[in-house]
Amino acid sequence: MQAQDRVKPSNQKLPIGIVGGGIGGLTLAIALRQFELPVVVFERVKQIAPVGAGISLWPNATRVLHRLGLLKALRARAQEIRTVRLQTDDGTLLSQTRAPGTFEVPSMCIHRADLHQVLLQALPQSAVRMNQEVARFERQIDNVLVEFEQGNTLSLDALIGCDGLHSVVRSQVLGVRAPRYNGYAVWRAIARAHLPEHADGIGTESWGHGLRFGVFPLDESRVYWYACANEPMNSPDSPSSKERLLSLFSSWHPPIPGLIDATEEAAIIKHSTFDRPPAKTWGSGRITLLGDAAHPMTPNLGQGACSAIEDAFVLARKIMTSGDIALGLRAYEKERLQRTTQLVNQSRRMGNIGQWSHPLSIEIRNTLMRLMPDALGDLTQRKIFSYGK
Ligand SMILES: Cc1cc2nc3c(=O)[nH]c(=O)nc-3n(C[C@H](O)[C@H](O)[C@H](O)COP(=O)(O)OP(=O)(O)OC[C@H]3O[C@@H](n4cnc5c(N)ncnc54)[C@H](O)[C@@H]3O)c2cc1C
Structure with missing residues (x-):
């Protein structure tokens, strides 16, 4: 993106909150920071274990x-x-x-542990808060109030649910449904x-x-x-x-x-x-979803994490080019919905054929x-x- 295309959101005062320090959440934090946007990642586990x-x-x-x-x-x-x-x-x-x-x-x-480590090392320690499990959020006029299971609350400029297949952000945006x-x-x-x-x-x-x-x-x-x-x-x-x-x-x-x-x-x-069957929307106002929280897919194409990484870059770019957080999030959804719907459907079809008996x-x-x-x-x-x- 050319420097002249960047329009830092004029209405941004607080950091953008990212729920989940998985591949999607960490990549998003890196991409937003590259555009000099303040971010904080909230991850529910105390420590990221080198498993997987x-x-x-x-x-x-x-x-x-x-x-x-x-x-x-x-x-x-x-x-x-x-x-x-x-x-x-x-x-x-x-x-x-x-x-x-x-x-x-x-x-x-x-x-996976190596990929996680490379992503974590690209962020300052202060950008990732461990042992912070998001319980729910509340939309306010110019920001989002987030409540944590640990009992604390925090005001943020926007909230991006990168919290995986059983996303609590998704449940609040789209309703509770089993995958x-x-x-x-x-x-x-x-x-x-x-x-x-x-x-x-x-x-x-x-x-x-x-x-x-x-x-x-x-x-x-x-x-x-x-x-x-x-x-x-x-x-x-x-x-x-x-x-x-x-x-x-x-x-x-x-x-x-x-x-x-x-x-x-x-x-x-x-x-x-x-x-999950592809959704038609991932959010409104200052809230959206990314990665498995938005479009979980079967592993048959090996595209779940890859598409979360794509999401992250597009979301950061859309915020920078629109100059407004909410408009940026809608532009991101518009660009990503069709692509990820195709991947979810193609991956499911491929798995079904591969599992014929x-x-x-x-x-x-x-x-x-x-x-x-x-x-x-x-x-x-x-x-x-x-x-x-
Ligand atoms: C068997 C298998 C093989 C796969 N192989 C591939 C592959 O080869 N290539 C590929 O691209 N993809 C692959 N995938 C898909 C890929 O693993 C996922 O799409 C990817 O990990 C999604 O990343 P994410 O960051 O969206 O979610 P996740 O990796 O699920 O991360 C979510 C994070 O959010 C945290 N969290 C959850 N709830 C909260 C909360 N309330 N508050 C705070 N934190 C929270 C979790 O602890 C977690 O760290 C595979 C998946 C499976 C099951």
Whole structure:
């Protein structure tokens, strides 16, 4: 953005409050500070623990992270992804896309804790207040009054709900509604392993009958993997997640059973897969939503965090170009609603197809995937990855 296009909001006296210090909230704080806007992030946990598995960041997100000056630090901790292969459960290639490696910025797989650390390090300590759980807010004439579970209150210039799938800000703006369960669980973990077949930035996803398994290298000695299986919501694993996954994937192609075997039970994280039907609005006045609070999506496109990162940059830019907080927030929503609605719907469709379990549907699906020219897959991905170019 050119300097002459910047119009610092004339009506801003107090900081902008960001609820949630996840990937979306921290990126937003960095973007707003880059435009010299005062911000404060409220995070409910006392300390951000170095947990979690891997996460893929595609060019639409790394483009923003580059603009925020973070790409070098991220690159030093991440594995670039250049090619993604789709395979069957016996390892037969169905299709491959090289789109991830063909942009001016890289695609990458990184440990979530590393991504969080890079984001946190880009902010002064005073910008992130831990152990501050937002309970509710109240709109006032020129500001927003926020109440915390800890008993304190604070006046802010605006409030951006970046508080994830079960957002309290969203509940107050759009009403309390349970998220939508998609019929399958996802397990994720990092295993100690070196996979020469994944050298040169190759990631794979293998599809079976109601089961999927993804493998992405993190570095020379660590591999991020995930698995999906159809099951009722919040089902417990018995006797353990590792045993369950070993029994589901024992006959799959290498390195899958070996990777599960090489993973410690404590490192396996399991989630039921939720999203929400796209909303038509995310706020009014000095309130809006961002990231999973606004448009939670299934993980099938690897775009949940990427789209939160896109949101953050657009929101900061819209505030700066409109010169008024409320107008800036509406301009942000206008730009982001269509894009994120498409991602939510596409991600859900892709998950549904990937989780098919009827043998005949799978035969047809796999034949079509094999016949589909790789260029078509490239084209679909390029459309998503080109955003903000
Ligand atoms: C299995 C799986 C794999 C995924 N893989 C990818 C991937 O490869 N690439 C990708 O781009 N995305 C991926 N995603 C999606 C991605 O994880 C999310 O979209 C992303 O983390 C959303 O970030 P967020 O900041 O909006 O929300 P969150 O990460 O949920 O952060 C919300 C924060 O708000 C805090 N909070 C909540 N309530 C309050 C409150 N009341 N007051 C204060 N703080 C509060 C929470 O403690 C948390 O820190 C995946 C998701 C899953 C489930």
